[in-house]
Amino acid sequence: MSLDYVKFSNGFEKFMPKEYRDMVEHGPFGKKVTVSQMGNFKEVLEEHPMCAGCAMTLFIRLAMIAFPNPEDTITVGTAGCGRLAISQAAIPFVYGNYGDQNGVASGLSRGLRLRFGDKPKDVVVMAGDGGTADIGFQQVLHSWFRKERFTTIMLDNEVYGNTGGQESGMTNRGAVLKMAPLGKKFEKMDMLQMAKVAGCAYVATVVPNNPRRVESVIKKAVLIAREVGSTYIQAYTSCNIEYAIPTDKVMEDAKAVENDRYQFTEYVSEEAKQYLTERYGYKEFLAKPAAPAAAIPGKA
């Protein structure tokens, strides 16, 4: 795992497809790329079979750009739509059995630390709401309680979209789906609160209708997971098939859901704030200087 794995083997350059050559020469490896540069460099995510207009695809695309060191990152996933795109990127991908992605990531993260010592190697789990909150719930929660140092991202489309529309723990109460015709009878699981209780150092919610925020949140989560502890991002990534959202209205839906139940929230532990500030120069957590007395109304 290093920049070497994306280089051409001697003598093979001329036989490599154009997409591969572009990725090696003009991809994000070894550089700092940002959302504002999108469209000007070769992205690591290649063609994939995700549905047209899928918000999850957009989120995964943004996530790949946000990784601080893509050449030193391994993604871990499980069954679900997301893995169809995540596995098509030029970033090593480990496919866990259904629900064991956080167990796999725990071992992987520990193994990389043994093998590479202090050199950061990032492990990022990206799994759906079913893989994270239902079938993988036990392993997810235990990895958090153990403070395993990797990032867990839930691609929350609020349904089992890959298997025909069954309700998941993250489906909203009352939602009627193809395989839940009477409507869900229980509340959406509060995974954010559970992540905080389990001791995650960073917990955030995002919606992909704000690409810069997605970038910022993922960067922070990955950096914090290098040393401080578990980090968790819950992203609303609608399923336009199972929720019958016209593809050109996906961002309109994202905005509506953001206003309804997916407002941006961010919890950063004090230790993580200090780490980001001291290690990576983040200024947003510095104590704000007190306003001068003259600026306070009534105190002039």
Add this chain to the structure above:
Amino acid sequence: MYLVADISVEICAAKSCKLCTQYCPEANTIQYSDELGKDKGFKYGSAYVAVDRCKGCAQCVWVCDNMAKNYAIKMIMIDQLPKAALTENITYGEKSTTAVLASPAAG
């Protein structure tokens, strides 16, 4: 035949907001070229679509119309496009890309 996104260089090069690129679910599909539009005297470059990658979702149209308010993107049947960018004709540079536009039918 199927629909693909088509970006008006005249409108895009005058605004250059780049929002469509940031909201397209497909990677390496809506690209940006600093050169496109310069020959027509525009200050900025323009976005363009690699039509062999476009899945026709029209999310970029919504973003351009409702967020950027530029109304620069239309969905158009691919056989109605006289010239378009294809992945094999895109060249990546240090800071931007360039595309040789060709008939999508020939591609």
